[in-house]
Amino acid sequence: MSISRRSFVRMTAGAGLASMVAPSFARFCPAASPMRVLILGGTSFLGPACTDVLLAHGHHVTHFNRGRLETKRKEAGRASVVPDGVEVLYGNRDPDKTADEWKGPQDGERDPQSPKGLSQLVGKKWDAVIDTSGYAPRIVRASAELLKDVVKSYVFISTISVYAKNDTPEADETAAVGHMDDESIEEMGANFEHYGPLKALCEKAAESVMPGRVCNIRPGFIVGPRDVSNRFMYWPRRISEGGEMAIPGAPEDPMQMIDVRDLAEWIVHVIEKSVFGTFNATSPSGAMTLGSFIAACREGVGADTKFTWIDREFAQAEEFSLPLAIPPIGELAGFHRRSTERAMKAGLKIRPMAQTAEATLKWYNDLTPEVQARVGAHVIKKAAEEELLRRWHERT
Numbered sequence: 397m398s399i400s401r402r403s404f405v406r407m408t409a410g411a412g413l414a415s416m417v418a419p420s421f422a423r424f425c426p427a428a429s430p431m432r433v434l435i436l437g438g439t440s441f442l443g444p445a446c447t448d449v450l451l452a453h454g455h456h457v458t459h460f461n462r463g464r465l466e467t468k469r470k471e472a473g474r475a476s477v478v479p480d481g482v483e484v485l486y487g488n489r490d491p492d493k494t495a496d497e498w499k500g501p502q503d504g505e506r507d508p509q510s511p512k513g514l515s516q517l518v519g520k521k522w523d524a525v526i527d528t529s530g531y532a533p534r535i536v537r538a539s540a541e542l543l544k545d546v547v548k549s550y551v552f553i554s555t556i557s558v559y560a561k562n563d564t565p566e567a568d569e570t571a572a573v574g575h576m577d578d579e580s581i582e583e584m585g586a587n588f589e590h591y592g593p594l595k596a597l598c599e600k601a602a603e604s605v606m607p608g609r610v611c612n613i614r615p616g617f618i619v620g621p622r623d624v625s626n627r628f629m630y631w632p633r634r635i636s637e638g639g640e641m642a643i644p645g646a647p648e649d650p651m652q653m654i655d656v657r658d659l660a661e662w663i664v665h666v667i668e669k670s671v672f673g674t675f676n677a678t679s680p681s682g683a684m685t686l687g688s689f690i691a692a693c694r695e696g697v698g699a700d701t702k703f704t705w706i707d708r709e710f711a712q713a714e715e716f717s718l719p720l721a722i723p724p725i726g727e728l729a730g731f732h733r734r735s736t737e738r739a740m741k742a743g744l745k746i747r748p749m750a751q752t753a754e755a756t757l758k759w760y761n762d763l764t765p766e767v768q769a770r771v772g773a774h775v776i777k778k779a780a781e782e783e784l785l786r787r788w789h790e791r792t
Contacts, residue, residue: 400552427628431665432456433680434522434547436539437529439465441622444477445660448524451479458483461518461529464498474767478672485516489535507698516544521546525669528553532582533597537771539603549609549670551663552602556616556676561724565650565679566734569674575592592635611666616654616678616734617720620752621759624771627719628653632757636697642781642788643703644711647687650724650732652678655752662744668680675739679746682733686721689749696753716784721744 433450437443438459450457459478463486466476471705478484486495491513495504509705525547530536540550549763582593599612620630634641659677682693693699704714722731736744763771 401565405549413574420702427604427708430456431455431667432458432521434458434460434517434543436460436503436525436526436527438482439477440528441468441619442656442660443528444622445620445656446528446663447451447479447482449664452479453668455484455486455664456483457481458485458520458522460485460514462488462495462498472671472767473715474764483513483686487511487516488513489539491538500609513537517542523547524549524551526551526663526667527602530602531584531591531594533579533594533601535761536580536598537601537605540602547665548674549611550602550606550612551613551667553600553663554595554599554612554614555592556614556678558596558599558695561727561757565724565730566735567730567733568735569676569738575721578579578750581600608672611672612674612787613659613663614674614675614676615654615659618656618659619653619756620656621755622656623756626771628756629760630689630719631693632697632753633760635693635701635753635768636699636757638699638701638784640704641690642706642711643686643690643721644706644708644714644716645686645721645723646708647685647705649685649721650682651689651720652681652732652734654764657755658744658746662739662742665743668745671742673738675742675744676734676736677739677744678734678735678736679738684749690719692749693753696750697757704782704785710791711790714784714787715743716780 397622423688424713425674432657433455435443435457438447438461439455443459445460459482461484463484466478469476488495488497488511492505494510494512496510499506500642522543525539525543525551527536530539530693536552560572560574564571576590576593576597579597581590582594584594599610602612603610617627623629654677662677665671690703694703711717723729724730724732760768760771
């Protein structure tokens, strides 16, 4: 089954892009002494997971962001994701803009006293910074320049989508990254075609400012509690409903992804151990297949769902596909087969997929119905699946 370049780029753009969940169990030994860690971002998905682990290890945490997500949560009557004791500073990653420049006419008048740029970071000192919100090299360079003399290490969260090609299984961090003819462009592009190349330029910008003190982490699909992308959520939700489920592809198709809690624990680990360099961060290549993935999800949610494998070509003709399941053929033959040997040697640990499915479904079920509707409104298309199954059984 083929997949269009536009669909692929949109699907993978968040590889590497909610509210209530208990802190994850820290599987690394905390550092001997508390550290001061700055998170650029901190209130979306990976940021809260990092905060949970940092606090569990006894570190001091500061968030720096525009305050947009917390404001939206407050207006909607939802709980904050900023735990007690976390210092919050406001501003804008763009030095020329203020914290509230995200507001539109519907959000009311802007505050003339809104902090500008990185001003609230001036005069402060941290041991490390975790950059979860850098998408343009100019922005990353500005943060690194300001912080280079007041932090020991800079952890930049990049993406496995930086690579120019995905056709070679077991390709490692030395593979060529995408490039842009015009490196001044800061927009993602109509089909997110600039997402990977921009992240690659961000890596380069951070390293040029703080040579030898940067850890560039390239996650694959990040999944787990607080994931509102609907990509992973489809699987535990649909499987928990039971019945017959259509699975286009083959049981041996490779799969790679990482639980946000595993990624957060490892990020804190590399800070504590002063690990630098560039790393692919996802599950080991060859360790998980589409068949073992859906079986683990079924185990995690405790369902008795029956899986019916559908021929790729037949599913394509019916215009039916499922998120995350990328056919391992042609130019995508190596997408779910990236080498993670370097990260594993540096201490990355991956929990069983059944635990991820269980925790993600629990997080979703604990949300209010109103929030559930926003998170998973278009996840399950039962009518399309039922029609596909009917046609498949008639054909066979």
